[in-house]
Amino acid sequence: MSWKTSMAGARQQAGQFWSERNPRERQILALGAAALLAVLIYLLLIAPAQSGLARYRRGLPELRQQVAQLQSMAQEAASLPKGDVTPPPPVSRETVEASLARRGVKAQSVTVVGDTARLQLKDVSFTSLLDWIADARGASQMNVTEANLTAASQPDIVSGSLALRQQRGQ
DSSP states (O other): OOHHHHHHHHHHHHHHHHHTSOHHHHHHHHHHHHHHHHHHHIIIIIHHHHHHHHHHHHHHHHHHHHHHHHHHHHHHHHHSOOSOOOOOOOOOHHHHHHHHHHTTOOEEEEEEETTEEEEEEEEEEHHHHHHHHHHHHHHSOEEEEEEEEEEOSSTTEEEEEEEEEEOOOO
């Protein structure tokens, strides 16, 4: 028995069943079929769409935050130098002291070992120190690896020690 003949037989049985029903029964069956169709449409199409929208609305703030982070990273990447970048000169005691002097910071002692510079500071301007760190990070590619600073009784004055390391071959 083929699929076409079985469908034709089912269609014939359904037609016979329908013709045996009186108009009131046909109306009730039609309303029941319409209600069943409406429930199926809701369950298969509308409810999943509504729950998906709700899930996406809940996740939207996190996605916006990620977009903001990506834009920030893209701006930072765009500001990086293009092409061949010459590595910064090796760090030396003289270059560290000269760059500190340009910012008006006087270190008690500067010790340079390899690519690490250690500074002992006493009563220096915190603002000037932060400006010097920003300069050292940009010009010499030095990053703070250790910081032990204490505030003095005067505003914007700190004492303590710093260790900076020059980044090479990134």
